[in-house]
Structure formats: structure tokens, C-alpha cells
Amino acid sequence: MTAHVQHHRFDLYAAGHRLHAERLTPHHTKRDPTLVFLHEGLGSIGQWGAFPAQLCARTHLPGLVYERWGYGRSQGLTGPRPNDYLQQEAQDSVPEVLAACGIADPPILFGHSDGASIALLFAAAFPDRTLAVISEAAHVFVEDVCLAGIRIARTDFEQGPLREGLRRHHGDNTELMFRGWSNAWLRPDRRNWEMQAELRRLVCPTLIIQGQGDKYGTRAQVDAIAAEVSCPAEILWLPDCGHSPHHQARAVVLDTAGRFIGEVCAKLSIIPPQPLNPG
Numbered sequence: 001m002t003a004h005v006q007h008h009r010f011d012l013y014a015a016g017h018r019l020h021a022e023r024l025t026p027h028h029t030k031r032d033p034t035l036v037f038l039h040e041g042l043g044s045i046g047q048w049g050a051f052p053a054q055l056c057a058r059t060h061l062p063g064l065v066y067e068r069w070g071y072g073r074s075q076g077l078t079g080p081r082p083n084d085y086l087q088q089e090a091q092d093s094v095p096e097v098l099a100a101c102g103i104a105d106p107p108i109l110f111g112h113s114d115g116a117s118i119a120l121l122f123a124a125a126f127p128d129r130t131l132a133v134i135s136e137a138a139h140v141f142v143e144d145v146c147l148a149g150i151r152i153a154r155t156d157f158e159q160g161p162l163r164e165g166l167r168r169h170h171g172d173n174t175e176l177m178f179r180g181w182s183n184a185w186l187r188p189d190r191r192n193w194e195m196q197a198e199l200r201r202l203v204c205p206t207l208i209i210q211g212q213g214d215k216y217g218t219r220a221q222v223d224a225i226a227a228e229v230s231c232p233a234e235i236l237w238l239p240d241c242g243h244s245p246h247h248q249a250r251a252v253v254l255d256t257a258g259r260f261i262g263e264v265c266a267k268l269s270i271i272p273p274q275p276l277n278p279g
Contacts, residue, residue, distance in 0.1 A: 005053040014096035020073035024056045024063035033131050035063040036107045038115030041181045044072035044169040051246045058258040070177050077176040081184040090121035106131040113137045124201040132264045136209040141194035149215040154182050199228035206233045207260045211241030
């Protein structure tokens with residue numbers, strides 16, 4: 001565990017499902033805002049690694065990491081995911097998660113992949129309830145490269161190595177979790193899905209992060225977000241980096257996200273103490 005940060009695991013209920021969560025509390029923390037971390041389409045608390053705690057320690061802000069319905073230690077799926085599952089998460093589940101955790105003030109959302117799309121959709125649906133968004137490897141429309149990457153992942157899962165790796169984090173949820181994600185993206189009527197119109201309602205500061213070698217998306221995703229949001233948008237475009245910049249370029253992401261968060265807080269006179277060195 002990261003030095004200077006307390007970790008507390010617990011369960012909560014949101015949108016009719018039991019979800020597993022972790023609260024992160026740095027020593028000498030500022031009370032608000034809370035950093036809320038939204039994981040990728042195959043993600044979990046464990047797969048974030050030390051990154052959330054390191055960013056909380058750096059900014060002296062509290063954090064919340066949770067596993068969405070069907071993931072990790074949360075309640076398992078009972079059927080396929082609908083085409084609008086990202087919108088449902090943003091509009092139905094995230095507000096109830098925040099309420100269940102007592103997060104009344106607008107948070108800063110850090111989302112990865114599916115989680116980044118959810119963060120952007122939440123900020124667009126609830127502009128008065130979002131302080132800022134850090135979007136890492138978001139999908140805002142469907143690209144051929146994304147579908148190709150998911151097909152490769154499906155083959156890896158069916159042949160065993162990916163399934164066993166995911167099972168360490170998702171246990172009995174593994175099979176339905178993977179099928180729910182991959183089938184939702186690969187069904188033919190998903191091809192025309194997009195969320196660009198919703199982005200025009202997003203008015204908070206936004207940091208857009210993506211790796212140049214992301215096998216699930218291209219620079220077109222970044223440019224679409226920056227073009228549509230009605231707010232100041234900053235881009236961190238990382239060479240020699242794939243789909244998980246917070247792992248593959250952690251130092252740069254910590255530095256950039258920490259500075260971005262500090263600037264957002266300073267504008268509201270929420271000025272965290274000088275950052276600690278990440279543990």
C-alpha cells in the first residue's frame with residue numbers, strides 16, 4: 001500500500017446492486033473535493049494498482065475507487081449489457097454511489113477507457129455536480145481499431161491466458177464480466193453508437209489523456225472530445241504508450257494529473273498542501 005494513505009474496503013448499494021469499494025484517505029488530507037476513479041471495461045480495484053493512492057497522496061485529496069456491477073467483488077451480472085450501458089452507469093449508478101458514500105460536493109472524476117466514457121457522460125448529465133474530469137483512453141464513438149482489439153482480446157480469453165489473469169481480480173464474475181463487455185461492443189447494432197452530442201453539455205475543466213499506441217482507439221477520440229466539450233480542455237498525448245497510461249507512463253500521468261487537479265482546486269480557493277512524493 002502507498003505510504004501516507006489509509007485504505008478502507010466496504011460494500012455499498014447503488015442502482016439496485018451491491019458494489020465493492022475502497023476509500024482512500026491521505027494523512028493531512030483536504031476534505032474536498034474527492035477523487036473518484038472509474039475503472040476500464042475489464043477493470044477492478046486491484047487492476048488500478050497503486051495509482052489511485054499515489055494520486056491522492058500527491059494532491060492530499062481523498063479518493064474513492066469502486067467496482068461496477070459485474071466486476072471484481074461486486075454483485076455479478078444476470079444478463080447481457082444493453083447498448084446504452086455506459087449512459088446507464090453515468091446517469092443511474094454513479095449518482096447513487098456518490099450519495100451512498102456521502103460525497104455531496106462535486107468530485108473530480110478520473111476515468112479509464114469505459115470508465116472515462118462514463119465520467120464524461122456523468123459530467124455532461126450533471127454539470128453542476130462535477131468539478132473536473134480526467135479522461136484516459138475514453139471511447140466516444142466506435143472505431144474499427146477498437147473492434148479489432150476486442151476481437152483479439154476475445155481470442156486471448158478463449159485460449160486461456162487472459163481468462164486466468166482476469167480471474168485473479170474478478171473470481172466467479174470473470175466469465176459473465178468478459179462476455180458482457182465484449183458482446184456489447186461487438187454486436188452489429190453497436191457499430192453506430194456515439195456520445196458526441198452529450199459532450200456539448202460538459203462545462204467543467206477536462207484533461208484528456210491517451211497513448212499513441214492505444215490498440216483500442218486513435219487520436220480521433222481525443223480530438224472529438226476536445227472539439228465537442230464546452231469547457232477548457234487539455235490534451236496529454238503520450239508517445240510509446242498504449243491503452244493504460246497510468247501504468248505505462250505513470251510518472252508523467254501523476255505529474256500532469258496532479259498539476260491539473262491543483263489548478264482546478266486553486267481556482268475555487270481549494271488549495272491542497274504541497275504534494276508529497278508518491279509512495
